Amino acid sequence: MKIAIDAMGGDNAxxxxxxxxxxAANEYGIEIYLIGNEKEIEKHLNGIKPAKGSIHIVHxxxxxxGEDAPVQAIKQKKDSSMVIGLKMVKDGQCHAFLxxxxxxxxxxxxxxxVGRIKGIDRPALAPLLPTEKGVCMLIDAGANMDCKPKNLLxxxxxxxxxxxxxxxIQSPRIGLLNVGTEESKGNDLTKQSYELLKGSNLNFxxxxxxxxxxxxxxxxxxxxxxxxxxxxKNTEGLASTIMxxxxxxxxxxxxxKFGALLLKNSxxxxxxxxxxxxxGGAPFLGINGIMIKAHGSSDRKAIMNAIxxxxxxxxxxxxDRIMMDLKDTxxxxxx
Amino acid sequence: MKIAIDAMGGDNAxxxxxxxxxxAANEYGIEIYLIGNEKEIEKHLNGIKPAKGSIHIVHxxxxxxGEDAPVQAIKQKKDSSMVIGLKMVKDGQCHAFLxxxxxxxxxxxxxxxVGRIKGIDRPALAPLLPTEKGVCMLIDAGANMDCKPKNLLxxxxxxxxxxxxxxxIQSPRIGLLNVGTEESKGNDLTKQSYELLKGSNLNFxxxxxxxxxxxxxxxxxxxxxxxxxxxxKNTEGLASTIMxxxxxxxxxxxxxKFGALLLKNSxxxxxxxxxxxxxGGAPFLGINGIMIKAHGSSDRKAIMNAIxxxxxxxxxxxxDRIMMDLKDTxxxxxx
Numbered sequence: 001m002k003i004a005i006d007a008m009g010g011d012n013a014x015x016x017x018x019x020x021x022x023x024a025a026n027e028y029g030i031e032i033y034l035i036g037n038e039k040e041i042e043k044h045l046n047g048i049k050p051a052k053g054s055i056h057i058v059h060x061x062x063x064x065x066g067e068d069a070p071v072q073a074i075k076q077k078k079d080s081s082m083v084i085g086l087k088m089v090k091d092g093q094c095h096a097f098l099x100x101x102x103x104x105x106x107x108x109x110x111x112x113x114v115g116r117i118k119g120i121d122r123p124a125l126a127p128l129l130p131t132e133k134g135v136c137m138l139i140d141a142g143a144n145m146d147c148k149p150k151n152l153l154x155x156x157x158x159x160x161x162x163x164x165x166x167x168x169i170q171s172p173r174i175g176l177l178n179v180g181t182e183e184s185k186g187n188d189l190t191k192q193s194y195e196l197l198k199g200s201n202l203n204f205x206x207x208x209x210x211x212x213x214x215x216x217x218x219x220x221x222x223x224x225x226x227x228x229x230x231x232x233k234n235t236e237g238l239a240s241t242i243m244x245x246x247x248x249x250x251x252x253x254x255x256x257k258f259g260a261l262l263l264k265n266s267x268x269x270x271x272x273x274x275x276x277x278x279x280g281g282a283p284f285l286g287i288n289g290i291m292i293k294a295h296g297s298s299d300r301k302a303i304m305n306a307i308x309x310x311x312x313x314x315x316x317x318x319x320d321r322i323m324m325d326l327k328d329t330x331x332x333x334x335x
Numbered sequence: 336m337k338i339a340i341d342a343m344g345g346d347n348a349x350x351x352x353x354x355x356x357x358x359a360a361n362e363y364g365i366e367i368y369l370i371g372n373e374k375e376i377e378k379h380l381n382g383i384k385p386a387k388g389s390i391h392i393v394h395x396x397x398x399x400x401g402e403d404a405p406v407q408a409i410k411q412k413k414d415s416s417m418v419i420g421l422k423m424v425k426d427g428q429c430h431a432f433l434x435x436x437x438x439x440x441x442x443x444x445x446x447x448x449v450g451r452i453k454g455i456d457r458p459a460l461a462p463l464l465p466t467e468k469g470v471c472m473l474i475d476a477g478a479n480m481d482c483k484p485k486n487l488l489x490x491x492x493x494x495x496x497x498x499x500x501x502x503x504i505q506s507p508r509i510g511l512l513n514v515g516t517e518e519s520k521g522n523d524l525t526k527q528s529y530e531l532l533k534g535s536n537l538n539f540x541x542x543x544x545x546x547x548x549x550x551x552x553x554x555x556x557x558x559x560x561x562x563x564x565x566x567x568k569n570t571e572g573l574a575s576t577i578m579x580x581x582x583x584x585x586x587x588x589x590x591x592k593f594g595a596l597l598l599k600n601s602x603x604x605x606x607x608x609x610x611x612x613x614x615g616g617a618p619f620l621g622i623n624g625i626m627i628k629a630h631g632s633s634d635r636k637a638i639m640n641a642i643x644x645x646x647x648x649x650x651x652x653x654x655d656r657i658m659m660d661l662k663d664t665x666x667x668x669x670x
Contacts, residue, residue: 132576142514145522179477179564187480187561210565211572226522227565229514230545234569237546241467242577245608249601259597266584266591273580 007036009101018044020303025050070104086113089289096290123286133216142229159220165316175208175218281306342371344436353379355638360385405439421448424624431625458621468551477564484527494555500651510543510553616641
């Protein structure tokens with residue numbers, strides 16, 4: 001497998017990206033194309049050659065930063081690491097592209113430079129959320145603001161294939177994010193989407209309220225990108241607020257400080273369950289190539305896990321499978 | 336002040352409701368009308384007469400349960416504690432109504448039996464969320480699914496008045512729930528609402544991402560009822576999941592159990608900050624009367640705090656103020 005990687009994207013780039021690539025090449029024996037400033041990449045590679053697989057440097061003169069306007073950056077920064085990486089997938093030189101950089105540019109670039117799978121109207125960003133029992137895919141988490149019921153049906157189909165092929169869940173349970181569990185609940189979009197999902201051959205388990213996501217009630221949670229983005233960011237923000245308030249309480253007295261010391265391992269193990277690094281990146285499903293958006297603050301381990309995820313998508317032919325299922329299920333006959 | 340209270344609504348009714356009313360009468364010297372099964376109410380009153388204020392029992396033959404379909408229940412169960420209470424506000428016998436019962440029936444009943452403030456198109460449910468710095472009003476949290484920009488502007492106006500008059504915040508900061516902070520972000524609704532809010536004389540601080548709600552970035556967070564309901568329930572669900580996972584970790588070893596014991600007070604003080612009981616109920620703003628929806632699991636203290644909230648709305652003439660401001664600001668000239 002050949003994977004193009006944006007060496008310059010993310011808070012810890014290029015160091016964490018380069019190191020994560022060394023680990024991934026060693027572990028999975030894949031061919032990695034690291035795109036970015038040649039000198040900087042070489043500095044962090046420091047002469048290391050992986051025992052398995054290989055790492056090639058592709059020089060890029062420009063970098064798309066977090067402050068760049070997405071569409072404009074993709075159109076104007078033609079020599080950026082992101083645009084070069086996307087083109088390598090488009091041209092068939094690589095099977096997958098991974099970046100921890102500007103999310104908007106990543107989404108816009110994937111659409112503009114690589115393009116959609118025929119039959120998928122709107123590709124969707126699909127991170128995994130930790131639950132009490134495992135993980136739940138949230139699709140769409142922010143790529144599509146105003147959606148049609150048909151888009152949500154396609155999200156459900158792609159999410160189902162991912163959870164089955166990549167995560168290994170048989171007959172993934174598809175839930176529809178809604179304000180109540182009854183069929184009649186919700187806004188126009190969810191009411192109409194409910195009907196489509198009920199009529200599909202997916203394992204649709206009905207409406208899911210946002211309070212039940214973390215109990216592990218479904219494997220794929222379908223929603224429009226506005227609502228999904230609210231769930232994702234609310235979850236991030238609340239988890240971080242709870243942690244900082246808890247820390248504040250624990251530092252208040254000598255007794256509580258001593259108690260906190262005894263609980264160091266417990267807190268560490270607890271924190272791990274909410275750590276995005278364990279879960280890889282968010283696939284951008286529906287693009288005609290494997291696209292992985294790693295978290296902006298990805299470290300070495302997160303990059304390696306995101307590469308592992310790209311490999312699983314590749315090994316399991318997920319894109320072909322989406323194309324086939326679109327035909328088989330007649331999802332696209334829906335208007 | 337005269338307040339009608341649904342003695343039969345909520346998980347701990349009528350006991351917790353009756354006890355909360357005794358406390359509130361004693362504390363605030365108000366006139367309370369407890370509506371429900373006379374015998375049951377009397378049993379829990381147990382002959383107690385508050386030192387200040389007064390408690391009157393209004394017998395109701397029926398109860399609207401959590402399983403009842405809201406609109407149908409309001410129309411058919413004419414002798415229910417909820418319908419009788421709403422009528423007492425409509426007829427001017429009471430200034431406010433409070434219930435911890437069926438939320439859907441409460442919202443539908445308020446609209447059908449009491450009616451809207453002239454000029455408010457869609458009343459909104461507006462709970463307070465705890466933040467690192469205080470509280471933030473979430474409006475709308477689930478009463479209106481598909482909204483227009485004009486509705487969001489009215490929500491902002493009502494929220495601003497509430498936070499100023501009841502919570503005591505000068506020139507409350509109004510945020511618009513969105514997927515990014517830039518003006519151009521969001522779906523059709525938020526883009527158009529941004530323009531309206533920017534042009535209003537409210538203290539609009541721009542778009543707020545869901546990850547920043549808990550940092551206390553705004554005093555009023557405006558959104559449609561679908562998105563607001565997702566925020567509310569996601570917050571509830573995640574907080575409860577984090578607590579139960581933490582508990583699990585702390586019970587794993589003898590050392591961690593001992594550490595947890597030392598931290599008992601810290602955990603208690605921490606939990607209090609996320610306890611809805613401290614914050615009263617959620618006002619249903621835009622109804623032509625003071626309407627408070629208390630949490631379904633309200634205990635004695637939560638009921639008393641919700642009554643306190645109704646009193647503050649009354650003492651500060653919040654409904655008149657909404658009517659006046661609607662005229663002054665020309666919010667209703669917007670189409």
